[in-house]
Amino acid sequence: MKHYRKYATTLILSILFISCGSDDIIVIDEPIEISQEIKDLIYFKGEEDASTVLINVQSGPDNKLSTDEVDEIFQSFDTTDLLAVNVHQAQTLDPSLLEGGDITFDEAINYNAESVEMLYKVVKYFKDQGRTVYVLGISFGAFVTQELIAKKGIDVADNYLLMVGRLDIDDIIWQALSEGRLTYFENGITPIVEQEVSTDVTVRNLDKITAGLGMNRYTELLNPFEDLSNITYIYGETDQAVGRLTNPEIEFLQSKNVNIITGSGNHDETIDDFVVQGFEEAFGIQLKN
Numbered sequence: 001m002k003h004y005r006k007y008a009t010t011l012i013l014s015i016l017f018i019s020c021g022s023d024d025i026i027v028i029d030e031p032i033e034i035s036q037e038i039k040d041l042i043y044f045k046g047e048e049d050a051s052t053v054l055i056n057v058q059s060g061p062d063n064k065l066s067t068d069e070v071d072e073i074f075q076s077f078d079t080t081d082l083l084a085v086n087v088h089q090a091q092t093l094d095p096s097l098l099e100g101g102d103i104t105f106d107e108a109i110n111y112n113a114e115s116v117e118m119l120y121k122v123v124k125y126f127k128d129q130g131r132t133v134y135v136l137g138i139s140f141g142a143f144v145t146q147e148l149i150a151k152k153g154i155d156v157a158d159n160y161l162l163m164v165g166r167l168d169i170d171d172i173i174w175q176a177l178s179e180g181r182l183t184y185f186e187n188g189i190t191p192i193v194e195q196e197v198s199t200d201v202t203v204r205n206l207d208k209i210t211a212g213l214g215m216n217r218y219t220e221l222l223n224p225f226e227d228l229s230n231i232t233y234i235y236g237e238t239d240q241a242v243g244r245l246t247n248p249e250i251e252f253l254q255s256k257n258v259n260i261i262t263g264s265g266n267h268d269e270t271i272d273d274f275v276v277q278g279f280e281e282a283f284g285i286q287l288k289n
Contacts, residue, residue: 038125041093041118043086045070050083053126054134054283055157057119057141057148058086061209063095063202069136076276077285087122089115089144091209098205105178108208116147123148123156133157134283138271139164139241143213150221154228161282163234163275164267166242167218167249174214180204188238188266219252229257232282236263236270 032049034042043065056069070084090111091097097111127133135157137145142165148156173183176193180203183193198204222228233253235245245253253260259281263270279285 032129035125038122041088041122043067043070044083045074046079046083047081048083050081050131052081052132052134053083053085054136054285055119055123055126056084056086057135057137057144058089058092059139059141061089061091061140061206063091063098063206065092069138076287077279078288082285083126085122087119089118091115091206093118098202098209102180102201103205103208105208105212108178108205108212111209112144112147112212115144116151119144119148120152120156127156134285135160137162137165139267140210140213142166143210143216146218146222147213147216149225149228150216150218154225154230158230159282160231161234161278162231163278164236164239164242164270165233166214166245167222167252168246169214169242173243174211177207177214178211180207182207184240185243186240188236188240188244191243219249222256223252225256227257228253229259231256232259232261232278234261234263234270234274234278236265236267238265239267239270241267 034044034048054073056073058066058069060066065088066086070086073079073084097103103111123133123135133156135145135148137143137160142162145160145162146165146167149160170191172193173185173191176183180197181193181195182198183191186192198207231253233245237244250260261274261277261281263274265273276287
């Protein structure tokens with residue numbers, strides 16, 4: 001599978017002077033400031049006290065925290081009263097985890113579990129403040145988000161947009177990735193495994209990270225939830241990276257009232273062609289005028 005990939009806002013003190021008889025009552029309104037503990041886990045842009053928080057679950061996987069997605073959101077979309085956040089994963093918070101040598105598959109699974117806990121900590125932090133929280137998961141980020149929902153529940157966030165992910169990716173794909181071999185889908189349908197193993201240890205380890213979530217069967221893990229109507233799921237029919245959704249996967253999403261959007265393109269084309277529609281339908285966020 002191909003790997004896809006602070007600004008610290010200034011605290012403003014607003015002082016409101018209210019006249020009450022002969023006395024002046026001074027009320028100091030201090031906008032919410034994100035705790036340092038959370039800041040250490042994120043890259044963010046926007047007002048820290050915004051009522052809506054859009055949390056991006058980084059794609060890839062990669063070993064470096066990306067700033068591109070958050071920056072692009074602010075360049076393209078109406079971000080009025082919006083805080084956009086990208087959350088660290090275990091291997092972006094500590095890149096050395098993947099650099100010293102080959103990790104085991106069990107280690108990859110454990111790192112993914114740490115990443116989900118980080119994501120949950122950030123989502124819960126903002127949700128507990130009474131804010132509206134949206135979660136965006138593209139490619140590998142969709143897998144992490146599915147794991148978040150499976151482990152922590154559908155109500156941890158308000159709405160979700162998942163793009164170019166899979167619920168039950170072919171066994172032959174995740175098994176090959178767990179061995180560091182390259183994979184792709186021909187015409188979005190037929191899984192192809194290349195026999196040669198990557199010579200880059202970091203790439204091999206990132207593939208194991210991918211496999212550590214790809215092995216999960218999300219039609220089973222998400223089945224206990226009766227209603228998943230706050231999810232919008234976008235897939236491409238010729239997706240070469242993760243493959244198109246199969247009929248059983250589509251039927252599962254339909255049975256859970258998921259909003260499904262289908263494109264005819266490959267992995268990147270589907271992202272480019274449908275991200276605007278996805279933002280509008282999932283989050284009510286539109287392009288800048």
